[in-house]
Amino acid sequence: MPYIQVEDHLPGITGLLEYRKDTAGPIRRLTQFLLRGPNTLTEAERELIATVVSNGNQCRFCTAAHTAAADVLLGECDTTASVKQDIINAPVSNKMKALLTIADMVRKSGKDVTEAAIARAKAEGATDTEIHDTVLIAALFCLYNRYVDGLATVAPTDQSFYNGLGQRLKDHGYNRLPQGYDHLKNNPH
Amino acid sequence: MPHINVDENLPGIRALMAFRPETAAPMNELAEILLRDNEGLSRTDRELIGAFVSYRNDCFYCHTSHGEIACHYLGGDRALVEQVKKDYNAAPVSGKLKALLHLAGKVQVSGKAVTKEDIAEAKAAGATDRDIHDTVLIAAAFCMFNRYVDGLAANAPDDMDSYPLRAKQVAENGYGSHIYLGKQPVGS
Numbered sequence: 001m002p003y004i005q006v007e008d009h010l011p012g013i014t015g016l017l018e019y020r021k022d023t024a025g026p027i028r029r030l031t032q033f034l035l036r037g038p039n040t041l042t043e044a045e046r047e048l049i050a051t052v053v054s055n056g057n058q059c060r061f062c063t064a065a066h067t068a069a070a071d072v073l074l075g076e077c078d079t080t081a082s083v084k085q086d087i088i089n090a091p092v093s094n095k096m097k098a099l100l101t102i103a104d105m106v107r108k109s110g111k112d113v114t115e116a117a118i119a120r121a122k123a124e125g126a127t128d129t130e131i132h133d134t135v136l137i138a139a140l141f142c143l144y145n146r147y148v149d150g151l152a153t154v155a156p157t158d159q160s161f162y163n164g165l166g167q168r169l170k171d172h173g174y175n176r177l178p179q180g181y182d183h184l185k186n187n188p189h
Numbered sequence: 190m191p192h193i194n195v196d197e198n199l200p201g202i203r204a205l206m207a208f209r210p211e212t213a214a215p216m217n218e219l220a221e222i223l224l225r226d227n228e229g230l231s232r233t234d235r236e237l238i239g240a241f242v243s244y245r246n247d248c249f250y251c252h253t254s255h256g257e258i259a260c261h262y263l264g265g266d267r268a269l270v271e272q273v274k275k276d277y278n279a280a281p282v283s284g285k286l287k288a289l290l291h292l293a294g295k296v297q298v299s300g301k302a303v304t305k306e307d308i309a310e311a312k313a314a315g316a317t318d319r320d321i322h323d324t325v326l327i328a329a330a331f332c333m334f335n336r337y338v339d340g341l342a343a344n345a346p347d348d349m350d351s352y353p354l355r356a357k358q359v360a361e362n363g364y365g366s367h368i369y370l371g372k373q374p375v376g377s
Contacts, residue, residue: 003308004318020322022222030215037211058301102340110339111247118192128193132209132341139336146329149300151322 003152009185011154011161012061016147018181027143031174034137041130043170044073045096048083049103049137055084056107059145061155068166095124099134106138192342200346200355201250202338203369213366216334220364223327229320233262234286237273238293238327244274245297248335250345255331257356288314289324296328351375 006015017024035046047070054062067080074080083090087100098121105112113135121131156162191197195204206213224235236259243251256270263269272280277290288311295302303325311321337343346352354374358367 003303003305004322016322020319020326023219023326026215026218026222030212030219033211033215057299106336106340109246110336110341113192113340113342115192129209131193132205133212135340136209136212136337139333139340142336143329143333146296146300146332147326150296150303150325150329151300152303 001152002154006151006153007181010181011156012065013144013148013153014181015153016151017176021176024176028174028176030140034133034140036173039133040127041099041133042073044070045092045099046133046137047073048080048092048096049100049134050141051080052083052087052100053103053107053138053141054145056104057142057145057149059149061148061153062141062145064155064159064162065165065169068162069169070166072166072170093124095121095126095130098124099126099130102131103134103138106135107142110135110139190342191344192340195341195343197344199369199373200351201254201343202334203373205337205341205343206366207369210366213369217364217366217368219330223323223330225363226323229317230289230323231262233259234289235323235327236262237270237282237286238290238324239331240270241274241277241290242293242297242328242331243335245294246332246335246339248339250338250343251331251335253345253349253352254355257352258359261353261356261360283314285311285314285316285320289316289320292321292324293328296325297332300325300329348375 002015004019006019010018017028035050036043039046047066050066051063051070054066067084070080071077079091083092083100087097087104090097092100098117102113102117102121105114105117118131191204193208195208197204199207206216224239225232226235236255240252240255240259243255252274256274260267260270269280273282273290277287292303292307292311295304295307308321351374358371358374
């Protein structure tokens with residue numbers, strides 16, 4: 001049970017974003033720009049960064065949600081499964097391996113990022129903006145994971161919930177739905 | 190030296206914000222709403238939580254900067270700020286703030302480190318749901334800001350006189366693009 005009073009029909013992050021809508025606004029806008037804005041990294045690549053960080057932080061809700069979003073964007077489930085096991089042997093570009101390695105360092109601590117990891121990413125063709133965005137996406141998910149688990153929000157166990165959420169994140173991104181979330185009261189998917 | 194090519198005349202997060210104004214805008218907006226709010230927790234309490242979490246994350250630029258903003262609000266009581274960072278249980282702050290700093294310290298480690306007992310203790314000390322929400326979100330937000338600053342190896346000025354001057358800018362004008370677009374104060 002969540003540590004604060006959030007709406008029952010809104011598990012995970014959504015209940016928190018609806019609890020305090022004024023802080024939710026900039027959090028949603030930051031996420032929308034970083035994960036869906038114009039970028040030389042694809043939406044799927046940026047979701048993989050979110051997935052790897054959430055998985056490393058053992059945040060069940062965020063890991064399942066962003067795995068589902070990346071799966072929908074990629075049209076397959078093997079890449080997310082693989083990247084969560086072992087970045088270096090996952091079927092992603094060498095540039096992405098280098099960026100995901102940086103993201104996992106950021107997850108532990110900003111101070112863990114090494115000159116060598118940055119040099120490797122640059123050698124694989126990563127631009128300064130890609131490195132910046134990777135570090136900030138990783139840092140942002142360190143916020144989300146702590147927000148979601150620090151207030152003990154509910155993580156549904158039903159996979160179909162996350163499939164529906166992944167599709168919603170592909171179709172609508174991270175902006176608040178224009179109609180709000182009351183329609184989910186009767187149909188959690 | 191920063192890992193990416195940023196304006197070397199700007200300190201800490203300010204250089205990163207100038208590099209990417211599109212992400213700076215919502216980050217400053219979040220800081221303004223979360224840290225300048227006086228409901229439940231005062232601005233001072235909020236900056237103390239931010240400085241404490243940054244200290245635990247060993248982020249020198251952030252803990253010094255936000256410690257100085259708290260110090261400004263406290264009328265210059267730097268000793269109290271230092272005590273909160275290093276040993277809040279011995280600091281002359283309310284029982285409620287001590288319980289919330291304890292909670293923030295858990296969030297700094299992991300969201301999963303927070304227990305029902307931590308929450309019960311905060312509520313017993315008078316914390317409302319909103320105080321608990323804000324404490325968790327402030328702690329989580331500083332886990333982001335600290336990683337952003339250190340993950341890109343942003344410069345932390347060694348001119349210690351410059352920190353109170355930047356703190357005064359924020360205390361008087363809030364968070365916003367002025368912190369990286371405006372003239373940077375220089376220490377004596």
